[in-house]
Each structure stands twice: as C-alpha cells, then as structure tokens.
Amino acid sequence: MTSGSSSDRIVRVASGQGFWGDWLDAPRRQVEGGPVDYLMLDYLAEVTMSILQKQKERDPAMGYARDFIGAMESVLPAVKDRGVKVIANAGGVNPVSCANAVLEMARAKGAAGALKIGVVTGDDLLPRLDELIANGQPLANMETGEPLDTVRDRVLSANAYIGSVPIVEALRRGANVVITGRSTDTALTMAPLRHEFGWAADDWDRLAAGIIAGHIIECGAQCSGGNCLYDWRNIPDLANVGYPIVEARADGTFVITKHPHTGGRINVPSVTEQLVYEMGDPHAYITPDVVADFTSIHLESAGEDRVRVFGITGRPATDKLKVSIAYRAGFKTVGTLVYAWPDALDKAKLADRVLRERLDNMGLKFDELLTEFVGVSATHGPLAVQEGEPQEVQLRVGVRGPDRKAVERFTRELAPLVLNGPPSVTGFAGGRPKVEEIVAYWPALVDKTAVSTKVEVMS
Amino acid sequence: MKVRLVDVAHARSGDKGDTANVGVIALKPEWYSLLREQLTLDRVRAHFEGVITGDVQRFELPNLHAVNFLLHGALGGGGTVSLKTDAQGKVFSTAMLRMLLDVPDAEARKLNLPAAPRT
Numbered sequence: 001m002t003s004g005s006s007s008d009r010i011v012r013v014a015s016g017q018g019f020w021g022d023w024l025d026a027p028r029r030q031v032e033g034g035p036v037d038y039l040m041l042d043y044l045a046e047v048t049m050s051i052l053q054k055q056k057e058r059d060p061a062m063g064y065a066r067d068f069i070g071a072m073e074s075v076l077p078a079v080k081d082r083g084v085k086v087i088a089n090a091g092g093v094n095p096v097s098c099a100n101a102v103l104e105m106a107r108a109k110g111a112a113g114a115l116k117i118g119v120v121t122g123d124d125l126l127p128r129l130d131e132l133i134a135n136g137q138p139l140a141n142m143e144t145g146e147p148l149d150t151v152r153d154r155v156l157s158a159n160a161y162i163g164s165v166p167i168v169e170a171l172r173r174g175a176n177v178v179i180t181g182r183s184t185d186t187a188l189t190m191a192p193l194r195h196e197f198g199w200a201a202d203d204w205d206r207l208a209a210g211i212i213a214g215h216i217i218e219c220g221a222q223c224s225g226g227n228c229l230y231d232w233r234n235i236p237d238l239a240n241v242g243y244p245i246v247e248a249r250a251d252g253t254f255v256i257t258k259h260p261h262t263g264g265r266i267n268v269p270s271v272t273e274q275l276v277y278e279m280g281d282p283h284a285y286i287t288p289d290v291v292a293d294f295t296s297i298h299l300e301s302a303g304e305d306r307v308r309v310f311g312i313t314g315r316p317a318t319d320k321l322k323v324s325i326a327y328r329a330g331f332k333t334v335g336t337l338v339y340a341w342p343d344a345l346d347k348a349k350l351a352d353r354v355l356r357e358r359l360d361n362m363g364l365k366f367d368e369l370l371t372e373f374v375g376v377s378a379t380h381g382p383l384a385v386q387e388g389e390p391q392e393v394q395l396r397v398g399v400r401g402p403d404r405k406a407v408e409r410f411t412r413e414l415a416p417l418v419l420n421g422p423p424s425v426t427g428f429a430g431g432r433p434k435v436e437e438i439v440a441y442w443p444a445l446v447d448k449t450a451v452s453t454k455v456e457v458m459s
Numbered sequence: 460m461k462v463r464l465v466d467v468a469h470a471r472s473g474d475k476g477d478t479a480n481v482g483v484i485a486l487k488p489e490w491y492s493l494l495r496e497q498l499t500l501d502r503v504r505a506h507f508e509g510v511i512t513g514d515v516q517r518f519e520l521p522n523l524h525a526v527n528f529l530l531h532g533a534l535g536g537g538g539t540v541s542l543k544t545d546a547q548g549k550v551f552s553t554a555m556l557r558m559l560l561d562v563p564d565a566e567a568r569k570l571n572l573p574a575a576p577r578t
Contacts, residue, residue, distance in 0.1 A: 046538060047538060047539050143476050143477070227471075229469045229470065229471065229552065229553070230469040230484075230486075269469060269484065272482075272484050272523050272524075272525060273469065273470075273471040273482070273484065274471070275482075275523060276470075276471055276480070276482020276484065276520075276523070276525055276527055277471050277472075277473045277480075277482070278473035278474065278475060278480060279473075279480050279482055279518075279527050280475060280480065280529065281516075281518060282518050282520050282527055283518070294520065294523075295519075295520055295521070295522055296522065297522055297523065298522055299523070311522075329539075329540060332540075332542060334542060368535070368536075368542060370535065370542040370543065372543070372544055374544065378543075378544045378545075379544060379545050379550045379554070380510075380550070380553070380554045380557065381509070381510050381554075382509050382510060383506070383507075383510060383554050383557050385557075396544065398542030399542070400536075400540070400542055438539055438540055439539055440536075440538070440539060440540050441476065441537070441538050441539065
C-alpha cells in the first residue's frame with residue numbers, strides 16, 4: 001500500500017499496543033480498519049524485562065511477551081495477503097524463542113511460508129556484566145551515581161536500549177515481521193520510516209521527526225482520546241477508541257490520525273498531552289539514534305481527527321546507550337479495609353493507630369510503612385481539600401523491607417481488625433494481601449562501542 | 460482576580476524513576492503567557508511542599524503553549540519500590556491543577572480569564 005515514489009509518498013505506521021496488557025483487540029482493528037503499511041507493537045515497560053527474565057529462568061523457552069503470539073494470529077491474514085509488516089519489541093529476553101513461537105502458530109494456520117521474521121539480539125548484557133565492569137564500564141546508577149557493584153549479586157536482568165539500526169537492517173533483508181528485545185519504544189516507529197525513505201544516519205532532523213512520531217503513538221490510545229483530560233466528557237465513543245496512525249512523508253513531516261468510524265479524538269490538545277507525557281528536558285530527548293528537540297515541534301489541525309506535525313529538529317546522538325538493569329530489592333505488600341459512615345475517616349485513622357501499635361509490640365521492622373486514606377487524600381496528599389464528611393474511606397496500608405517473614409507477618413494483622421478494631425468495617429473479601437518480591441530499576445549508561453547487535457532472518 | 464489553574468490549563472503527568480513530570484498546557488494559546496508568568500519555580504516548589512522530597516525543575520515549551528515540571532522525590536522510591544497508590548505519578552497532573560492563581564485585574568480582563576467561583 002506504500003504508494004508512489006515522489007515526495008508525496010505516504011508511509012503509514014499504526015500503533016496497536018501501548019504496553020504489555022493493552023487492549024487485545026487493538027492490533028486486529030488497526031490492520032482491518034483501513035490502509036496501514038506497518039503495525040507497531042510496544043510491549044516493554046521499565047520492569048518488564050526482569051519479569052521475563054524470571055520466566056526464562058523457570059523455562060528456557062520463555063522470556064518473551066506471550067500476548068504477541070495472539071496478536072500475530074489476529075493480524076496474520078493482513079500480513080500474508082496485504083503485505084502489512086509488523087515491528088514489535090515482544091522478544092523480551094528471548095527474541096529467538098518468540099520468533100519460533102510465531103512460526104509455530106503460523107504453521108498451524110498453514111501460513112508459515114508467508115513469514116520472514118527478523119530477530120534482533122545483542123541488547124541482553126546480563127551474561128556480560130562482569131566483563132563490562134572489568135573493562136571500565138561501571139554501570140553507575142544514573143540517578144544516584146552509585147556503582148553497580150553495590151547490587152551486583154542481586155541483578156536479575158540488564159539490557160541496553162537499542163535503536164533503529166538493526167530493525168532497518170532486518171527490513172532491508174526482507175523481513176515482514178521484526179522482533180526485538182529491549183529496543184526503544186520510539187525506534188519501532190522510526191525504523192520503518194528510515195527504511196522506507198532512506199534517511200541517512202546523520203539526517204538528524206528527519207530521524208528526530210521519526211522519534212517524535214514514535215513518542216506520540218507509543219502509548220497507543222493515549223494520544224487519540226484515551227486518558228485525555230482536555231474536554232474529556234465530550235470525547236466520543238471511547239468503547240470503540242481508534243488507536244493512532246502516523247502518516248509520514250519523506251521530508252519528516254507527518255499527520256497523526258486514526259481509522260474512520262472509530263471512537264476517541266485526535267486534536268492538538270490530545271496530541272500535546274501525549275507529547276508532554278514522561279517528558280524530561282524537552283531540549284534533549286536522548287535516543288540511541290538522535291537527540292530530538294521537543295521545543296521544535298509544531299502542531300496544527302489538519303481536519304477532523306487529523307493533526308499535522310512539522311518543524312522538528314534533532315542533533316547528533318551521544319556515544320552512550322542507556323541500560324535498563326533490574327535487581328532484587330526486598331519485599332512489599334499492600335492491604336486495605338473499608339470504613340463506612342458515620343465518622344469513616346476517624347475510624348480508619350484509629351484502625352491505623354491500632355495496627356501500628358501491634359506491629360511495634362511485635363518488634364517488626366520495615367524500611368517503610370505507608371498509610372493512605374483512599375477517598376480522602378491517597379492521590380493528592382496534603383493538597384486534597386475536604387468538602388463535607390466522606391461517606392466511606394478505604395484504609396490502605398503498605399509495608400516494604402528486606403525481611404520476607406516480617407512482611408508476611410504484617411499480612412496477618414489486617415483481617416483481625418475486622419473483629420477486634422474500630423466498627424463499621426468491611427471490604428475484606430479478597431483475603432490476606434499477597435507478598436511481592438520487589439524488582440527495582442537501575443538506569444545506567446554504557447559506551448555504544450561495547451554493545452553490538454545482531455540480526456537473524458528466520459523463515 | 461483569583462483564577463483556578465484547572466480553568467485555564469490541562470495537564471498530563473508521568474514518571475521516570477522517583478521523579479514525576481507534569482506538563483501543564485494552556486487551554487487557549489493566548490493563555491500561555493499567564494502560565495509562564497504564574498508557574499514560577501518558587502510557586503511550584505511551594506505548591507508541592509510536603510508532597511515531594513526533592514527539588515523542582517522547570518522547562519518552557521512556547522511551541523506547545525506548555526510548561527514542563529520535573530518533581531524529584533515524588534513517588535516514594537518510584538515504580539515497583541513505591542507503596543503509594545499513585546506509584547507512577549499518573550495524577551500529579553491534577554494535583555498541579557489545584558493551584559489558585561492571583562492575576563492582576565487588568566490582565567485578567569485582557570485575557571478574558573474565568574474567575575474562580577467564590578467559596
């Protein structure tokens with residue numbers, strides 16, 4: 001469906017997944033609702049890699065986003081018959097197994113012959129950590145400056161964020177499905193544009209435009225009416241919300257739109273809200289490919305549910321890659337009880353005091369013990385305004401600490417309050433809260449020259 | 460004249476580690492100048508006093524009629540470590556919009572600003 005070869009040529013990249021757990025229907029709706037050239041699926045959040053690493057430890061064939069196999073099945077006819085290409089970072093810590101699972105699914109459907117899967121590896125630094133540290137890469141925490149040695153023995157996963165280069169190579173070698181591990185979310189959109197338009201490795205403005213297009217659509221419907229504060233009451237038909245599509249041109253300008261007859265809304269305010277989401281210093285949005293300048297972005301309305309984006313500039317990339325490291329950091333749990341009118345807040349506060357006294361009496365120690373009163377101040381803390389008496393209050397108490405036993409013991413202290421604490425309490429149907437191991441995030445930098453990616457094309 | 464920020468701006472927030480970002484966007488392009496004047500570092504620091512443990516950084520985006528703030532130490536350790544309901548800073552956006560602005564009457568008239576309801 002990529003049409004023409006002049007500067008009028010448009011390449012369409014559709015977003016079908018904003019995170020692992022996003023709407024299962026979205027990928028199929030994106031390939032069936034109108035013309036698209038590429039389907040982009042983002043599965044990885046900061047801590048997803050560590051969850052996948054744990055799964056791989058239990059079963060060496062696991063460690064990728066399983067949802068992707070179902071997504072591929074739902075879009076298989078479009079890939080096979082209409083030439084839609086799919087780019088996803090669903091590979092997690094095991095892109096090869098992920099590709100094998102896709103091929104197996106396609107074989108069962110008699111469509112394996114239609115797939116050429118490009119698999120990108122090399123981002124996984126876990127087996128290389130000691131070698132990297134020995135060779136002068138301290139992998140210091142970008143926020144605290146501490147060297148990785150402090151938590152080295154507790155590291156669960158370590159992955160470099162990789163850019164567009166290996167994805168472009170996979171496409172050039174004829175892949176119609178590209179599976180990566182920890183590629184940046186934005187590269188999944190920029191790479192196909194770079195491939196289609198032949199943008200050079202130092203064409204900073206266009207590479208930056210591709211990155212910003214990626215940033216706008218990487219959270220799925222969050223730019224097309226989902227989680228949109230602006231005029232939220234009047235955003236139509238969220239039940240059928242249309243996920244975003246980039247219509248890009250070779251000059252680096254693009255339009256954000258969605259398929260006709262879908263719900264949601266794309267306008268300048270909805271796109272602006274997504275642009276500022278998770279924004280740091282807007283002058284320097286650093287990616288492996290380019291440093292994009294968000295203060296150069298211009299938006300204008302280009303018709304109903306169409307926003308034109310232009311004027312974007314970028315600067316040369318740095319010589320580092322960001323590394324996402326996950327490490328074990330103790331245990332936590334959160335439990336809740338609900339107190340009803342009258343005097344719901346006072347009852348919840350008394351219950352909290354009783355609970356804390358009992359924990360003290362047992363000598364249980366935690367790094368943190370946090371109480372929130374949901375319905376009163378849980379989200380806005382001291383900024384919350386009390387207007388009248390709350391009709392009910394949820395007491396929400398969490399603990400965190402290195403000692404699993406102490407955290408387990410805490411989970412036994414909530415239920416008794418129903419019978420031996422303040423009155424008018426309910427909402428304990430869920431039973432004892434679950435204890436979770438905390439997997440914390442350690443952002444670091446590594447020299448680009450220390451990481452090399454590899455592309456394998458499987459069919 | 461008193462003006463509620465929620466009546467002149469919309470916002471979205473997100474997280475990076477233990478830092479929340481809040482992007483505040485003027486509801487009308489001509490109101491961006493008001494955000495730039497009113498949402499100073501000191502004003503935002505004071506607004507979030509007792510809510511965050513770290514400092515605040517401020518960035519202007521005239522092209523988007525927006526001002527972006529980084530609120531450090533906002534998320535109880537951030538991400539998976541945090542015990543907070545809003546561990547990922549998703550609703551710091553509306554916490555920011557609780558701000559009440561004091562705007563000179565002449566400017567408020569010129570910009571046609573909606574007055575805060577009397578309480």
